[in-house]
Amino acid sequence: MSAPVLSLRAVAKSYGAARALDGVDVELHRHEVLAVIGDSGAGKSTLVGVMSGNQRPDAGEIAVDDRPVTLASPAVARSHGIASVFQDLALAPNLDVVENLFLGAELTRGRLLDEVSMEKQAWELLGQLAVRVPSVRVPVGALSAAQRQGVAIARSLLGDPKVIVLDEPTASLGIRQTAEFLTLVERLRSRGLGVVVTSHSLVDVHAVADRIMVLRLGRVNGEFDASVATQEELLAAVTGVESPGNGAVRGGGAR
Template identity: 60%
Template sequence: MSTGTVAGAEKGTARRAPLVALRGVTHSFGAVRALVDVDLDVHAREVVAVVGDNGAGKSTLAAVVAGALVPDAGEVVVDGDEVALTSPAEARRLGIAMAFQDLALCDDLDIVENIFLGQELRRGGVLDEVAMESEAERLLASLAARVPSVRAPVAALSGGQRQAVAIARSLLGDPRVLVLDEPTAALGVTQTAEVLNIVERVRDQGHGVLLVSHSMTDVQAVADRIVVLRRGRLNGVFDASRTGYEDIIAAITGVGPGLRRGGERS
Protein backbone atom coordinates (compact mmCIF):
# COMPACT_ATOMS: atom_id res chain seq x y z
CA MET A 1 0.00 0.00 0.00
CA SER A 2 1.40 3.39 -0.90
CA THR A 3 1.97 6.28 1.48
CA GLY A 4 -0.94 8.13 -0.12
CA THR A 5 -3.32 5.26 0.54
CA VAL A 6 -2.22 4.97 4.17
CA ALA A 7 -2.79 8.67 4.71
CA GLY A 8 -6.18 8.39 3.04
CA ALA A 9 -7.14 5.69 5.50
CA GLU A 10 -6.24 7.99 8.38
CA LYS A 11 -8.58 10.64 6.98
CA GLY A 12 -11.37 8.08 6.53
CA THR A 13 -11.61 7.89 2.74
CA ALA A 14 -10.14 4.40 2.52
CA ARG A 15 -12.66 3.00 5.00
CA ARG A 16 -15.44 3.46 2.45
CA ALA A 17 -15.72 1.51 -0.76
CA PRO A 18 -14.66 3.62 -3.75
CA LEU A 19 -17.36 5.00 -6.01
CA VAL A 20 -15.38 3.71 -8.98
CA ALA A 21 -12.24 1.59 -9.17
CA LEU A 22 -9.98 0.20 -11.85
CA ARG A 23 -8.23 -3.10 -11.27
CA GLY A 24 -5.38 -4.20 -13.53
CA VAL A 25 -6.61 -2.13 -16.47
CA THR A 26 -4.64 -2.38 -19.70
CA HIS A 27 -5.36 -0.64 -23.00
CA SER A 28 -3.42 -0.51 -26.26
CA PHE A 29 -3.63 1.44 -29.47
CA GLY A 30 -2.20 -1.02 -31.95
CA ALA A 31 1.33 -1.82 -30.80
CA VAL A 32 1.36 1.08 -28.32
CA ARG A 33 0.45 0.11 -24.76
CA ALA A 34 -1.17 3.25 -23.36
CA LEU A 35 -2.10 1.68 -20.00
CA VAL A 36 -0.51 -1.36 -18.37
CA ASP A 37 -2.01 -3.06 -15.30
CA VAL A 38 -3.29 0.18 -13.72
CA ASP A 39 -5.24 0.30 -10.44
CA LEU A 40 -7.20 3.38 -9.39
CA ASP A 41 -9.77 4.30 -6.72
CA VAL A 42 -12.01 7.37 -6.61
CA HIS A 43 -13.98 7.99 -3.41
CA ALA A 44 -16.76 10.41 -2.60
CA ARG A 45 -15.67 13.90 -1.53
CA GLU A 46 -12.15 13.66 -2.92
CA VAL A 47 -10.21 14.98 -5.88
CA VAL A 48 -7.86 12.40 -7.38
CA ALA A 49 -5.40 14.04 -9.75
CA VAL A 50 -3.72 12.05 -12.50
CA VAL A 51 -0.37 13.43 -13.62
CA GLY A 52 2.43 12.31 -15.90
CA ASP A 53 4.54 13.32 -18.86
CA ASN A 54 3.11 13.60 -22.36
CA GLY A 55 2.08 10.14 -23.55
CA ALA A 56 1.96 8.72 -20.01
CA GLY A 57 -1.64 7.55 -20.46
CA LYS A 58 -3.52 10.23 -18.52
CA SER A 59 -6.25 10.97 -21.05
CA THR A 60 -6.58 7.26 -21.87
CA LEU A 61 -7.19 6.54 -18.20
CA ALA A 62 -9.83 9.27 -18.01
CA ALA A 63 -11.54 7.95 -21.15
CA VAL A 64 -11.71 4.43 -19.68
CA VAL A 65 -13.34 5.70 -16.48
CA ALA A 66 -15.82 7.76 -18.54
CA GLY A 67 -16.73 4.86 -20.82
CA ALA A 68 -15.24 6.45 -23.93
CA LEU A 69 -12.70 3.61 -24.23
CA VAL A 70 -13.17 -0.05 -23.35
CA PRO A 71 -10.03 -1.55 -21.76
CA ASP A 72 -8.40 -4.62 -23.31
CA ALA A 73 -7.97 -6.23 -19.90
CA GLY A 74 -8.76 -5.59 -16.27
CA GLU A 75 -11.89 -4.65 -14.36
CA VAL A 76 -13.95 -1.51 -13.88
CA VAL A 77 -15.78 -1.64 -10.55
CA VAL A 78 -18.67 0.65 -9.54
CA ASP A 79 -20.02 0.42 -6.00
CA GLY A 80 -18.23 -2.89 -5.53
CA ASP A 81 -19.64 -4.54 -8.66
CA GLU A 82 -17.71 -5.19 -11.86
CA VAL A 83 -19.37 -3.37 -14.76
CA ALA A 84 -18.89 -3.02 -18.51
CA LEU A 85 -18.50 0.65 -19.41
CA THR A 86 -19.11 0.32 -23.13
CA SER A 87 -20.07 3.94 -23.78
CA PRO A 88 -20.27 7.36 -22.10
CA ALA A 89 -24.05 6.86 -21.94
CA GLU A 90 -23.60 3.65 -19.94
CA ALA A 91 -21.08 5.38 -17.66
CA ARG A 92 -23.53 8.23 -17.09
CA ARG A 93 -26.27 5.72 -16.26
CA LEU A 94 -23.96 4.38 -13.55
CA GLY A 95 -23.22 7.86 -12.20
CA ILE A 96 -19.99 8.79 -14.04
CA ALA A 97 -19.83 11.90 -16.23
CA MET A 98 -16.98 13.59 -18.09
CA ALA A 99 -16.19 17.11 -19.24
CA PHE A 100 -13.87 16.62 -22.20
CA GLN A 101 -10.83 18.78 -22.87
CA ASP A 102 -12.34 20.32 -26.01
CA LEU A 103 -15.55 21.07 -24.01
CA ALA A 104 -17.75 20.14 -27.02
CA LEU A 105 -19.80 23.33 -26.74
CA CYS A 106 -21.78 24.89 -29.58
CA ASP A 107 -20.83 28.55 -29.96
CA ASP A 108 -24.04 29.49 -31.76
CA LEU A 109 -26.25 28.19 -28.91
CA ASP A 110 -26.84 29.87 -25.56
CA ILE A 111 -25.89 28.48 -22.16
CA VAL A 112 -29.21 26.76 -21.49
CA GLU A 113 -29.22 25.15 -24.93
CA ASN A 114 -25.65 23.88 -24.41
CA ILE A 115 -26.31 22.47 -20.95
CA PHE A 116 -29.39 20.57 -22.11
CA LEU A 117 -28.23 19.66 -25.62
CA GLY A 118 -29.50 16.13 -26.21
CA GLN A 119 -31.10 16.07 -22.73
CA GLU A 120 -33.85 18.63 -23.21
CA LEU A 121 -36.72 18.79 -20.73
CA ARG A 122 -40.21 18.58 -22.20
CA ARG A 123 -43.68 19.22 -20.90
CA GLY A 124 -46.71 18.26 -22.86
CA GLY A 125 -44.59 17.39 -25.87
CA VAL A 126 -42.89 20.80 -26.09
CA LEU A 127 -39.62 22.11 -24.68
CA ASP A 128 -39.94 23.28 -21.08
CA GLU A 129 -37.85 26.43 -21.39
CA VAL A 130 -38.75 27.67 -17.91
CA ALA A 131 -37.62 24.45 -16.22
CA MET A 132 -34.39 24.33 -18.22
CA GLU A 133 -33.55 27.95 -17.42
CA SER A 134 -34.23 27.35 -13.74
CA GLU A 135 -32.06 24.22 -13.62
CA ALA A 136 -29.24 25.92 -15.56
CA GLU A 137 -29.29 28.81 -13.09
CA ARG A 138 -29.27 26.39 -10.15
CA LEU A 139 -26.34 24.39 -11.49
CA LEU A 140 -24.24 27.46 -12.26
CA ALA A 141 -25.08 29.01 -8.88
CA SER A 142 -24.01 25.80 -7.12
CA LEU A 143 -20.64 26.20 -8.82
CA ALA A 144 -20.46 29.93 -8.01
CA ALA A 145 -20.00 30.48 -11.75
CA ARG A 146 -20.51 34.04 -12.94
CA VAL A 147 -22.17 34.42 -16.33
CA PRO A 148 -24.03 37.46 -17.73
CA SER A 149 -27.19 35.43 -18.35
CA VAL A 150 -28.10 31.80 -18.93
CA ARG A 151 -29.36 32.99 -22.30
CA ALA A 152 -25.98 34.46 -23.25
CA PRO A 153 -24.43 32.80 -26.32
CA VAL A 154 -21.49 30.57 -25.47
CA ALA A 155 -19.42 32.39 -28.11
CA ALA A 156 -19.48 35.49 -25.89
CA LEU A 157 -18.10 33.72 -22.79
CA SER A 158 -14.58 33.67 -21.40
CA GLY A 159 -12.59 30.45 -21.23
CA GLY A 160 -13.37 30.02 -17.54
CA GLN A 161 -17.07 30.61 -18.11
CA ARG A 162 -17.11 28.09 -20.95
CA GLN A 163 -15.48 25.50 -18.69
CA ALA A 164 -18.13 26.22 -16.04
CA VAL A 165 -20.88 25.58 -18.60
CA ALA A 166 -19.25 22.28 -19.61
CA ILE A 167 -19.00 21.18 -15.97
CA ALA A 168 -22.60 22.24 -15.27
CA ARG A 169 -23.72 20.15 -18.23
CA SER A 170 -21.80 17.17 -16.84
CA LEU A 171 -23.57 17.55 -13.50
CA LEU A 172 -27.04 17.11 -14.99
CA GLY A 173 -28.64 14.12 -13.31
CA ASP A 174 -26.31 14.47 -10.29
CA PRO A 175 -23.56 11.97 -11.20
CA ARG A 176 -21.42 10.72 -8.35
CA VAL A 177 -18.09 10.86 -10.21
CA LEU A 178 -16.95 13.70 -12.46
CA VAL A 179 -14.00 13.22 -14.82
CA LEU A 180 -12.20 16.40 -15.90
CA ASP A 181 -9.56 16.26 -18.63
CA GLU A 182 -7.22 19.29 -18.49
CA PRO A 183 -9.93 21.75 -17.36
CA THR A 184 -7.49 24.67 -16.99
CA ALA A 185 -5.59 24.20 -20.25
CA ALA A 186 -5.00 27.51 -22.06
CA LEU A 187 -6.69 29.56 -19.32
CA GLY A 188 -5.27 32.68 -17.71
CA VAL A 189 -4.52 33.03 -14.01
CA THR A 190 -7.93 34.45 -13.03
CA GLN A 191 -9.88 31.97 -15.12
CA THR A 192 -7.81 29.08 -13.78
CA ALA A 193 -8.59 30.15 -10.21
CA GLU A 194 -12.31 30.23 -11.07
CA VAL A 195 -12.20 26.69 -12.47
CA LEU A 196 -10.23 25.33 -9.50
CA ASN A 197 -12.81 26.88 -7.19
CA ILE A 198 -15.48 25.01 -9.15
CA VAL A 199 -13.56 21.74 -8.76
CA GLU A 200 -13.44 22.23 -5.00
CA ARG A 201 -17.16 23.00 -4.89
CA VAL A 202 -17.96 19.84 -6.83
CA ARG A 203 -15.93 17.80 -4.34
CA ASP A 204 -17.51 19.52 -1.34
CA GLN A 205 -20.97 18.70 -2.70
CA GLY A 206 -20.10 15.01 -2.25
CA HIS A 207 -18.91 14.04 -5.72
CA GLY A 208 -15.72 12.17 -6.49
CA VAL A 209 -13.53 14.03 -8.99
CA LEU A 210 -10.92 12.52 -11.29
CA LEU A 211 -8.76 15.41 -12.50
CA VAL A 212 -6.28 14.99 -15.34
CA SER A 213 -3.82 17.86 -15.43
CA HIS A 214 -0.34 18.80 -16.63
CA SER A 215 -0.15 21.66 -14.10
CA MET A 216 1.41 20.71 -10.79
CA THR A 217 0.37 24.09 -9.36
CA ASP A 218 -3.28 23.32 -10.09
CA VAL A 219 -2.97 19.77 -8.82
CA GLN A 220 -1.40 20.79 -5.52
CA ALA A 221 -4.09 23.44 -5.07
CA VAL A 222 -7.09 21.08 -5.16
CA ALA A 223 -6.03 17.41 -5.09
CA ASP A 224 -6.46 15.09 -2.12
CA ARG A 225 -4.49 12.29 -3.78
CA ILE A 226 -2.11 12.35 -6.72
CA VAL A 227 -1.72 9.36 -9.05
CA VAL A 228 1.40 9.34 -11.21
CA LEU A 229 1.51 7.52 -14.54
CA ARG A 230 4.80 6.83 -16.27
CA ARG A 231 4.81 5.15 -19.68
CA GLY A 232 1.34 3.80 -19.07
CA ARG A 233 2.12 2.29 -15.69
CA LEU A 234 1.20 3.38 -12.18
CA ASN A 235 4.34 4.92 -10.68
CA GLY A 236 3.06 6.25 -7.36
CA VAL A 237 0.01 7.24 -5.35
CA PHE A 238 0.62 10.23 -3.08
CA ASP A 239 -1.22 12.07 -0.33
CA ALA A 240 -1.20 15.61 -1.71
CA SER A 241 -1.06 17.18 1.75
CA ARG A 242 2.10 15.25 2.70
CA THR A 243 4.06 15.11 -0.52
CA GLY A 244 6.41 17.70 -1.93
CA TYR A 245 6.76 18.85 -5.50
CA GLU A 246 10.13 17.10 -5.82
CA ASP A 247 8.74 13.64 -5.04
CA ILE A 248 5.98 14.02 -7.62
CA ILE A 249 8.39 15.20 -10.31
CA ALA A 250 10.75 12.32 -9.46
CA ALA A 251 7.91 9.83 -9.96
CA ILE A 252 6.90 11.48 -13.24
CA THR A 253 10.42 11.51 -14.67
CA GLY A 254 11.73 8.32 -13.06
CA VAL A 255 14.79 10.21 -11.84
CA GLY A 256 15.73 10.39 -8.17
CA PRO A 257 13.70 9.29 -5.14
CA GLY A 258 10.06 8.54 -5.67
CA LEU A 259 7.40 6.05 -4.73
CA ARG A 260 7.12 2.77 -6.50
CA ARG A 261 3.88 0.89 -6.41
CA GLY A 262 3.56 -0.53 -2.92
CA GLY A 263 5.02 2.57 -1.29
CA GLU A 264 8.69 1.59 -1.36
CA ARG A 265 11.31 4.20 -2.06
CA SER A 266 13.17 3.85 -5.35
Protein backbone atom coordinates in the same frame (compact mmCIF):
# COMPACT_ATOMS: atom_id res chain seq x y z
CA MET B 1 -12.73 3.57 4.70
CA SER B 2 -16.00 2.87 2.82
CA ALA B 3 -16.10 1.03 -0.50
CA PRO B 4 -14.72 3.04 -3.40
CA VAL B 5 -17.34 4.77 -5.53
CA LEU B 6 -15.31 4.01 -8.64
CA SER B 7 -12.67 1.35 -9.07
CA LEU B 8 -10.62 0.22 -12.06
CA ARG B 9 -8.66 -3.02 -11.93
CA ALA B 10 -5.85 -4.07 -14.30
CA VAL B 11 -7.10 -1.82 -17.07
CA ALA B 12 -5.13 -2.05 -20.33
CA LYS B 13 -5.48 -0.29 -23.66
CA SER B 14 -3.27 -0.40 -26.75
CA TYR B 15 -3.27 1.61 -29.95
CA GLY B 16 -1.68 -0.76 -32.43
CA ALA B 17 1.74 -1.56 -30.97
CA ALA B 18 1.70 1.34 -28.51
CA ARG B 19 0.56 0.43 -24.98
CA ALA B 20 -1.27 3.46 -23.66
CA LEU B 21 -2.35 1.77 -20.42
CA ASP B 22 -0.80 -1.36 -18.95
CA GLY B 23 -2.44 -2.90 -15.87
CA VAL B 24 -3.60 0.28 -14.15
CA ASP B 25 -5.55 0.12 -10.85
CA VAL B 26 -7.50 3.12 -9.57
CA GLU B 27 -9.70 3.56 -6.52
CA LEU B 28 -11.76 6.69 -5.94
CA HIS B 29 -13.85 7.44 -2.84
CA ARG B 30 -16.57 9.93 -2.11
CA HIS B 31 -15.37 13.27 -0.74
CA GLU B 32 -12.05 12.73 -2.47
CA VAL B 33 -10.11 14.56 -5.16
CA LEU B 34 -7.73 12.31 -7.04
CA ALA B 35 -5.22 13.97 -9.32
CA VAL B 36 -3.66 12.04 -12.18
CA ILE B 37 -0.41 13.51 -13.44
CA GLY B 38 2.19 12.41 -15.91
CA ASP B 39 4.19 13.50 -18.91
CA SER B 40 2.66 13.78 -22.39
CA GLY B 41 1.97 10.26 -23.61
CA ALA B 42 1.95 8.80 -20.10
CA GLY B 43 -1.64 7.59 -20.56
CA LYS B 44 -3.59 10.28 -18.68
CA SER B 45 -5.99 11.00 -21.52
CA THR B 46 -6.57 7.31 -22.18
CA LEU B 47 -7.26 6.64 -18.49
CA VAL B 48 -9.72 9.52 -18.34
CA GLY B 49 -11.26 8.35 -21.63
CA VAL B 50 -11.85 4.91 -20.15
CA MET B 51 -13.44 6.36 -17.00
CA SER B 52 -15.74 8.63 -19.00
CA GLY B 53 -16.86 5.90 -21.40
CA ASN B 54 -15.25 7.65 -24.36
CA GLN B 55 -12.76 4.82 -24.91
CA ARG B 56 -13.24 1.09 -24.42
CA PRO B 57 -10.42 -0.69 -22.55
CA ASP B 58 -8.94 -3.88 -24.07
CA ALA B 59 -8.83 -5.59 -20.68
CA GLY B 60 -9.61 -4.95 -17.03
CA GLU B 61 -12.64 -4.46 -14.80
CA ILE B 62 -14.53 -1.34 -13.83
CA ALA B 63 -16.92 -1.15 -10.89
CA VAL B 64 -19.19 1.59 -9.57
CA ASP B 65 -20.12 1.12 -5.91
CA ASP B 66 -18.71 -2.44 -6.14
CA ARG B 67 -21.02 -3.33 -9.05
CA PRO B 68 -19.18 -4.27 -12.26
CA VAL B 69 -20.14 -2.03 -15.17
CA THR B 70 -19.29 -1.68 -18.87
CA LEU B 71 -18.85 1.94 -19.86
CA ALA B 72 -19.75 1.60 -23.54
CA SER B 73 -20.27 5.32 -24.19
CA PRO B 74 -20.28 8.66 -22.35
CA ALA B 75 -24.07 8.35 -22.12
CA VAL B 76 -23.79 4.95 -20.43
CA ALA B 77 -21.13 6.27 -18.04
CA ARG B 78 -23.49 9.11 -17.14
CA SER B 79 -26.28 6.67 -16.40
CA HIS B 80 -23.92 4.99 -13.91
CA GLY B 81 -23.28 8.33 -12.23
CA ILE B 82 -19.95 9.19 -13.87
CA ALA B 83 -20.01 12.61 -15.52
CA SER B 84 -17.10 14.02 -17.49
CA VAL B 85 -15.78 17.39 -18.50
CA PHE B 86 -13.73 16.71 -21.60
CA GLN B 87 -10.62 18.67 -22.45
CA ASP B 88 -12.38 20.04 -25.57
CA LEU B 89 -15.44 20.65 -23.30
CA ALA B 90 -17.73 18.94 -25.86
CA LEU B 91 -20.05 21.92 -26.24
CA ALA B 92 -21.90 22.69 -29.47
CA PRO B 93 -20.86 26.28 -30.33
CA ASN B 94 -24.09 27.06 -32.18
CA LEU B 95 -26.34 26.11 -29.28
CA ASP B 96 -27.01 28.50 -26.41
CA VAL B 97 -26.11 27.88 -22.76
CA VAL B 98 -29.44 26.28 -21.81
CA GLU B 99 -29.43 24.08 -24.91
CA ASN B 100 -25.91 22.87 -24.16
CA LEU B 101 -26.57 22.27 -20.46
CA PHE B 102 -29.48 19.94 -21.20
CA LEU B 103 -28.15 18.46 -24.46
CA GLY B 104 -29.00 14.75 -24.59
CA ALA B 105 -31.08 15.08 -21.40
CA GLU B 106 -33.67 17.68 -22.30
CA LEU B 107 -36.66 18.31 -20.06
CA THR B 108 -39.96 17.84 -21.84
CA ARG B 109 -43.57 18.71 -21.25
CA GLY B 110 -45.79 16.34 -23.14
CA ARG B 111 -43.54 15.59 -26.10
CA LEU B 112 -42.22 19.12 -26.47
CA LEU B 113 -39.17 20.79 -24.97
CA ASP B 114 -39.86 22.56 -21.70
CA GLU B 115 -37.74 25.67 -22.28
CA VAL B 116 -39.11 27.49 -19.25
CA SER B 117 -38.10 24.82 -16.74
CA MET B 118 -34.72 24.31 -18.40
CA GLU B 119 -33.94 28.02 -18.39
CA LYS B 120 -34.97 28.30 -14.75
CA GLN B 121 -32.77 25.37 -13.68
CA ALA B 122 -29.90 26.70 -15.77
CA TRP B 123 -29.88 30.00 -13.88
CA GLU B 124 -30.03 28.19 -10.55
CA LEU B 125 -27.23 25.81 -11.43
CA LEU B 126 -24.93 28.52 -12.78
CA GLY B 127 -25.68 30.60 -9.70
CA GLN B 128 -24.68 27.77 -7.34
CA LEU B 129 -21.38 27.39 -9.16
CA ALA B 130 -20.85 31.17 -9.37
CA VAL B 131 -20.47 30.88 -13.14
CA ARG B 132 -21.23 34.27 -14.64
CA VAL B 133 -22.61 34.49 -18.18
CA PRO B 134 -24.18 37.56 -19.83
CA SER B 135 -27.28 35.55 -20.76
CA VAL B 136 -28.23 31.89 -20.85
CA ARG B 137 -29.54 32.46 -24.37
CA VAL B 138 -26.26 33.38 -26.07
CA PRO B 139 -24.58 30.76 -28.26
CA VAL B 140 -21.78 29.09 -26.33
CA GLY B 141 -19.36 29.96 -29.15
CA ALA B 142 -19.66 33.61 -28.09
CA LEU B 143 -18.50 32.97 -24.50
CA SER B 144 -14.98 33.23 -23.05
CA ALA B 145 -12.91 30.11 -22.36
CA ALA B 146 -13.59 30.33 -18.62
CA GLN B 147 -17.33 30.80 -19.13
CA ARG B 148 -17.43 27.85 -21.52
CA GLN B 149 -15.69 25.71 -18.96
CA GLY B 150 -18.14 26.80 -16.28
CA VAL B 151 -20.97 25.72 -18.56
CA ALA B 152 -19.31 22.34 -19.18
CA ILE B 153 -18.85 21.74 -15.44
CA ALA B 154 -22.41 22.84 -14.72
CA ARG B 155 -23.62 20.36 -17.34
CA SER B 156 -21.69 17.54 -15.69
CA LEU B 157 -23.50 18.25 -12.41
CA LEU B 158 -26.98 17.85 -13.88
CA GLY B 159 -28.51 14.52 -12.91
CA ASP B 160 -26.62 14.28 -9.60
CA PRO B 161 -23.53 12.26 -10.56
CA LYS B 162 -21.37 10.44 -7.97
CA VAL B 163 -18.12 10.99 -9.83
CA ILE B 164 -16.85 13.86 -11.94
CA VAL B 165 -13.93 13.39 -14.29
CA LEU B 166 -12.11 16.58 -15.30
CA ASP B 167 -9.58 16.29 -18.13
CA GLU B 168 -6.95 19.07 -18.14
CA PRO B 169 -9.41 21.62 -16.74
CA THR B 170 -6.91 24.41 -16.15
CA ALA B 171 -5.16 24.22 -19.53
CA SER B 172 -7.09 27.11 -21.08
CA LEU B 173 -7.56 29.27 -17.98
CA GLY B 174 -5.78 32.39 -16.73
CA ILE B 175 -4.43 32.79 -13.19
CA ARG B 176 -7.55 34.20 -11.54
CA GLN B 177 -9.82 31.81 -13.37
CA THR B 178 -7.65 28.90 -12.28
CA ALA B 179 -7.99 29.98 -8.66
CA GLU B 180 -11.76 30.19 -9.05
CA PHE B 181 -11.77 26.79 -10.65
CA LEU B 182 -9.84 25.23 -7.76
CA THR B 183 -12.39 26.65 -5.32
CA LEU B 184 -15.09 25.10 -7.44
CA VAL B 185 -13.45 21.67 -7.20
CA GLU B 186 -13.38 21.99 -3.42
CA ARG B 187 -17.07 22.80 -3.50
CA LEU B 188 -17.70 19.60 -5.49
CA ARG B 189 -15.77 17.58 -2.94
CA SER B 190 -17.72 19.03 -0.04
CA ARG B 191 -20.92 18.01 -1.84
CA GLY B 192 -19.69 14.41 -1.46
CA LEU B 193 -18.56 13.78 -5.01
CA GLY B 194 -15.52 11.82 -6.03
CA VAL B 195 -13.45 13.98 -8.37
CA VAL B 196 -10.74 12.90 -10.81
CA VAL B 197 -8.54 15.67 -12.24
CA THR B 198 -5.74 15.37 -14.76
CA SER B 199 -3.28 18.18 -15.14
CA HIS B 200 0.12 19.20 -16.41
CA SER B 201 0.49 21.70 -13.58
CA LEU B 202 1.98 20.27 -10.37
CA VAL B 203 1.13 23.51 -8.56
CA ASP B 204 -2.58 23.33 -9.40
CA VAL B 205 -2.72 19.66 -8.51
CA HIS B 206 -1.04 20.20 -5.18
CA ALA B 207 -3.48 22.94 -4.29
CA VAL B 208 -6.59 20.86 -4.67
CA ALA B 209 -5.92 17.10 -4.61
CA ASP B 210 -6.14 14.70 -1.65
CA ARG B 211 -4.24 12.01 -3.46
CA ILE B 212 -1.93 12.17 -6.45
CA MET B 213 -1.39 9.30 -8.85
CA VAL B 214 1.55 9.44 -11.23
CA LEU B 215 1.37 7.69 -14.60
CA ARG B 216 4.48 6.92 -16.58
CA LEU B 217 4.53 5.03 -19.89
CA GLY B 218 1.08 3.61 -19.22
CA ARG B 219 1.83 2.28 -15.73
CA VAL B 220 1.24 3.64 -12.24
CA ASN B 221 4.59 5.02 -11.12
CA GLY B 222 3.67 5.97 -7.57
CA GLU B 223 0.77 7.26 -5.49
CA PHE B 224 1.22 10.12 -3.05
CA ASP B 225 -0.67 11.74 -0.21
CA ALA B 226 -0.95 15.31 -1.47
CA SER B 227 -0.47 16.82 1.98
CA VAL B 228 3.02 15.34 2.38
CA ALA B 229 4.35 14.79 -1.14
CA THR B 230 7.00 17.24 -2.29
CA GLN B 231 7.34 18.67 -5.76
CA GLU B 232 10.65 16.87 -6.09
CA GLU B 233 9.15 13.47 -5.31
CA LEU B 234 6.33 14.03 -7.80
CA LEU B 235 8.67 15.24 -10.49
CA ALA B 236 10.95 12.27 -9.97
CA ALA B 237 7.99 9.91 -10.37
CA VAL B 238 6.80 11.77 -13.48
CA THR B 239 10.19 11.71 -15.19
CA GLY B 240 11.20 8.26 -13.93
CA VAL B 241 14.41 9.36 -12.26
CA GLU B 242 14.97 6.77 -9.53
CA SER B 243 16.36 8.64 -6.53
CA PRO B 244 14.22 11.52 -5.23
CA GLY B 245 17.30 12.76 -3.38
CA ASN B 246 19.19 13.36 -6.63
CA GLY B 247 20.42 16.92 -6.85
CA ALA B 248 19.65 17.26 -10.54
CA VAL B 249 16.02 16.40 -9.89
CA ARG B 250 15.77 18.92 -7.09
CA GLY B 251 17.23 21.54 -9.38
CA GLY B 252 14.58 20.78 -12.00
CA GLY B 253 11.84 20.56 -9.40
CA ALA B 254 12.38 24.11 -8.26
CA ARG B 255 10.97 24.93 -11.72
